[in-house]
Amino acid sequence: MSYEQSYLYKLRHSAAHLMAQAVTELYPSAKLSIGPPIENGFYYDIDFESPLKEEDLEKIENKMRELSNLKEPIVCRPAKDKEEAKKVILDETTNGQGPENALYKLQLLEAIPDGDAVTFYEQRATDKQGKEHAFIDLCRGPHVENTSEIKNFKLLNLAGAYWRGDVKNKQLTRIYGTAFETKDELEAYLHNLEEAKKRDHRVLGRELGLFMFSPRVGTGLPLWLPKGATLRHVMTDFLQKEQVKRGYEPVVTPHIANIKLYEKSGHIQTYRDKMFPFMEDEEKETYILKPMNCPFHIEIYQSQLRSYRDLPVRYAEFGTVHRYEQSGEVTGILRARGFTQDDAHLFVTPEQLQDEFIGVVDLMQTVLAKLGLKDFRARVGTKDPGSDKYVGHDENWVAATKAIMDACDVMKLEYEVSPGDAAFYGPKLDLMIKDALGREWQMGTVQVDYNLPERFELEYIGEDSKPHRPIMIHRAPFGSLERMIALMTEQYAGAFPFWLAPVQVAVLPIADRHNESAQQLADRLRDSVYDTRALRVEVDDRRETLGKKIRENQRHKVPFMLVLGDRDIEAGTVGVRHRERGDLGAMPLADCLKMILEEPDTTSDPA
Numbered sequence: 001m002s003y004e005q006s007y008l009y010k011l012r013h014s015a016a017h018l019m020a021q022a023v024t025e026l027y028p029s030a031k032l033s034i035g036p037p038i039e040n041g042f043y044y045d046i047d048f049e050s051p052l053k054e055e056d057l058e059k060i061e062n063k064m065r066e067l068s069n070l071k072e073p074i075v076c077r078p079a080k081d082k083e084e085a086k087k088v089i090l091d092e093t094t095n096g097q098g099p100e101n102a103l104y105k106l107q108l109l110e111a112i113p114d115g116d117a118v119t120f121y122e123q124r125a126t127d128k129q130g131k132e133h134a135f136i137d138l139c140r141g142p143h144v145e146n147t148s149e150i151k152n153f154k155l156l157n158l159a160g161a162y163w164r165g166d167v168k169n170k171q172l173t174r175i176y177g178t179a180f181e182t183k184d185e186l187e188a189y190l191h192n193l194e195e196a197k198k199r200d201h202r203v204l205g206r207e208l209g210l211f212m213f214s215p216r217v218g219t220g221l222p223l224w225l226p227k228g229a230t231l232r233h234v235m236t237d238f239l240q241k242e243q244v245k246r247g248y249e250p251v252v253t254p255h256i257a258n259i260k261l262y263e264k265s266g267h268i269q270t271y272r273d274k275m276f277p278f279m280e281d282e283e284k285e286t287y288i289l290k291p292m293n294c295p296f297h298i299e300i301y302q303s304q305l306r307s308y309r310d311l312p313v314r315y316a317e318f319g320t321v322h323r324y325e326q327s328g329e330v331t332g333i334l335r336a337r338g339f340t341q342d343d344a345h346l347f348v349t350p351e352q353l354q355d356e357f358i359g360v361v362d363l364m365q366t367v368l369a370k371l372g373l374k375d376f377r378a379r380v381g382t383k384d385p386g387s388d389k390y391v392g393h394d395e396n397w398v399a400a401t402k403a404i405m406d407a408c409d410v411m412k413l414e415y416e417v418s419p420g421d422a423a424f425y426g427p428k429l430d431l432m433i434k435d436a437l438g439r440e441w442q443m444g445t446v447q448v449d450y451n452l453p454e455r456f457e458l459e460y461i462g463e464d465s466k467p468h469r470p471i472m473i474h475r476a477p478f479g480s481l482e483r484m485i486a487l488m489t490e491q492y493a494g495a496f497p498f499w500l501a502p503v504q505v506a507v508l509p510i511a512d513r514h515n516e517s518a519q520q521l522a523d524r525l526r527d528s529v530y531d532t533r534a535l536r537v538e539v540d541d542r543r544e545t546l547g548k549k550i551r552e553n554q555r556h557k558v559p560f561m562l563v564l565g566d567r568d569i570e571a572g573t574v575g576v577r578h579r580e581r582g583d584l585g586a587m588p589l590a591d592c593l594k595m596i597l598e599e600p601d602t603t604s605d606p607a
């Protein structure tokens, strides 16, 4: 059953009306417009005479509770036609404020096609003091049967919203709220909202020194700070090693290219609204900032004659691309205008397609396991039959879609089909990851593509000495470095697994006279080989109290803090603190090092 058919949907729809009723009782001059249920709750857009403040929400909530407690039925009241409906709106919904109060509702009524049924949400109650509460609102429903069902709700926040979404219209006040069937569900949701705020990668990214934005650089263009850049290096290093094991070869390609390349690839026809404005040089050649790496890798493939014995060819590149996301849609590094894909393109024969596809999915699963992301589902994005935003022949799409589904069946990987979620050149398999708060993120992707090889007339010479067309696989296990770092930051609330932590060990000298010993200890630790890499160690020799140094390194979620004072230097020990296990006391250096090197790669969820 879809959400739109569920009881929860009806409940939230009704809660929006209950809120509107409370608002009109408290603010009789407020003009109602629309109030639909949405994914996690509902909202209502209302035109207030004087601006509403966040503090006012509690008052509205209390009024809602009062109305809900009257336990009165909610009725669907039909109108004979639009003429009658207009009379109901003017006579019964304006709170004695005159026809101007019904301004938005009358426009909504007008938009209903003549002959269509017009119905109202109607609710009448009398309280103990004998006061009548009547509320009538133009609406198709569906609603719950009684206001007493609307018990577990919460008003969340205010936002501005233009009437009909048009900036030329008046800005209304949008009140967001949510409602659930049970108190427990509501509380769990509110708890997760609080957690999500604390874990917001934009907040943590700044606090942990991972990345920043500057208005002088531009919207959606992150600057990576030393700790964030270190994190990127560790992630790319890990993936590069996995790729070498699996027969990938590295390539590097430019950030811009001639428009001709993108005409050939089909980007100009189908992707133009996501591309930055074009550049023209003195010779009147047009250049484009690359939104995707594929055509470059295709050029490299095509630069020499290929035989079936050369295939599969697997070209990998951490390719930085730029896409012109609407400024309103840019969200930290989750949705940025410049980002780096862990991209690769495989050129394969039809016989190799299934094994190579399975190999890619296996790599993606290896990556997720290493990152500690265990909860995921697979989604096959197919073509939307009603859209013309795709390139290529139908038989190619059918073959590519079948190849993906067959490979999933061989792997016994369950998947859902999502029409309209394909890339413009082919269908794809996405891994959807559920984070610690139960939110879903679309991450790794693998695409099967018969169309770009055709557009570029790619070939290899087969065993029969005749030319054949290869099939392309596009894949990105992280999705992009930025997306994955955003997810990891929120998943772990900044406490990255040990192998990823930008600083793994902080050495804290107690006083200036311990600085030299601290540097020596740090050097010794850096020489220690952890998982084929040197440990990442920082000495915190700022002139701050030990307490402050500990608090700050703890806030930065540094896995180990090693405190060094007179007694430690004399005895050859070090005071060890672990970010999760707390103060572990003094221990000999050798024991401490052994413990650090044995630190597990995964981390318990610190929440």
Ligand SMILES: [Zn+2]
Pocket: 013, 014, 017, 121, 139, 140, 141, 142, 143
């Ligand atoms: Zn309704």
Ligand SMILES: [Zn+2]
Pocket: 292, 293, 294, 345, 474, 475
């Ligand atoms: Zn590609």
